[in-house]
Amino acid sequence: MQHSIKQDTLVGLFIAVGIAALFFMAMQISNLSTFTKEDSYTISAAFENSGGLKIKSPVVVGGVRIGRVIAITLDQTKFQSIVTMKIESQYNKLPEDTTASIFTAGLLGEQYVSLDPGGLEDLLINNSVIDITQSAIVLEEIIGQFLFKSAETKE
């Protein structure tokens, strides 16, 4: 079989470009570059109600995304929702009295965890637990309360 050098070169080029594209997808399109196990740390917070929060929901401080939710579990004794979050290690200056709240982006948007830094010197480290939390606002509850109140005032 005479296989030409040109053909081999083109095949080589094709394979190289194809693998480069796979690499591009992993690094540039997805979050592989921003998330690897080594440069992040994990904190958790207990909420009365974690609402529509999901795994992979963003964790933000002042609107900047610093991490994401990696697990949501139920504490069977207090019946609280334990939300575990992975925070990028470059954001390692969060004070220990940081508060965590669950907000909704827009009226119907995705829910996310917002961290509000406090003023203490001590910092949150790996496996720290945030004590002060504010649960998700569930729309039905608010509407229910509103209707109840307006009914009360009428009487």
Add this chain to the structure above:
Amino acid sequence: MSLNNTIVSVQNLTFSRGNRKIFDDISLDIQQGKVTAIMGPSGTGKTTLLKIIGGQLSPASGSVFVNGQNVHQLSRKNLYTLRKRMGMLFQSGALLTDMNVYDNVAFPLREHTDLNESMIRTLVLMKLQAVGLRGARELMPNELSGGMARRIALARAIALDPMMIMYDEPFTGQDPISMAALVQLIKTLNTTLNLTSIIVSHDVKDTAAIADYIYIISHGKIVGHGSPEEIENSKSEWVQQFMHGKADGPVHFHYPAPTYIDDLLAFDKN
């Protein structure tokens, strides 16, 4: 090998395609070193017979022995080993269209041997010289005439120095010159390489000229066999019709059908 140098022995072979019996209990022997012709009208399954001998098709009953081995009971591996010693020349030549003449002839050598390129080159040129087409080695198959393609295919078939070659209709559609070249080639190769040749053909004159022994097949049966002289002088009406090309005789001009009148009126009856 049996006593009388039989290289291929077909015994009580029956083969059907659908409901049509192509071969009905036929037996024939092919002698080593001879040119044996199998003749018969088109559509009598002559090519099928070659495919059965080559082990590509399996018969309904009966057996085929090549060089003492029962072809259809061999394991795949042994069948392939046997096939290396059987060359087959297809009607179309069956050259691989994506490589040139040289690579086509080199193909079986490269697939089956570990010879280095210079050895392969020598062998390929020898085989091409034998068929007189050494100068055409750079051509692609689509640049060859039908006769040339067949000769190249022949060079490829003898590349592995087989013990026998099966020719499937080697003379069909050839002009007189390439026909003469092929006839001569088959004869020379048979003597110089000490081959056994099986020619399947319906071309009476040229085949009879080079054959040592002839079998004539019709309707799944062997209707006559013998040396060319014996066949020529055969008393069988059938053999006479075939050898002398008469339009009607034991072989009818019409394909089996209901009677003509019934057939024409059949539409109204429905």
Add this chain to the structure above:
Amino acid sequence: MIDLLTQLGKKTRYSFAKLGRSSFFLQQLLMGITDVLVRPQLLSKQLYSVGVLSFFLITISGLFVGMVLGLQGYYILSNFGADEALGVMVATSLVRELGPVVAALLFAGRAGSALTAEIGLMKATEQLSGMEMMAIDPIKRIVTPRFLAGFISLPLLTALFSSVGVLGGHLIGVSLLGVDEGSYWSQMQASLDVYDDILNGVIKSIVFGFVISWIALFEGYDAIPTSEGVSCATTRTVVNSAFAILGLDFILTALMFGDI
């Protein structure tokens, strides 16, 4: 009525027979893989005709699909003031669905039909038979290298399609319509996951590559060895591949993303 049932029964019998033949064919073909790996030059030649020759079709199509997504996405998203999410929209639709499916459909049309026609014609011109008589297994020598080439090429071509598409969306969205470059990439990176999105897309393309190559080669090998038979087989390859791609895409999507 009885006739109809007889027809149905006949069709069913044919389909099962074909399924059986194709499974047997696949098994034979897979058994040839080691033989091909020993002789990689066979594979290289097929990677050229299956992969390299599909390269331009796939990249150009990817570019245009990405550009159209960028344009349409921008008009829809800017209505909600969410044009920063353009990157997410373009990348998600490409990586999860459009990339694997459209690249596979194009591949079936470009390379699959060519494979069927090639094998079918080799059968019609007795090349396969001739090879068998030369004691060379045509499945190992002819079919398996083409199968591997298809199986390897499609995932790479799909990655190219999606990558070029994202760049095409960038070209339209960022360079032309003025979406913020930073948010195009950062929102994309924030919402696409390597495993959930990229890897699942790649798995889809691997499955499609396997199925298209199998269908194309089998249809060629099983074709009636006449010009009409080969042309019918080529059509069947494209049609059956398209159905297989879309059907499998639904099943795979349900398995991968329908986890709740």
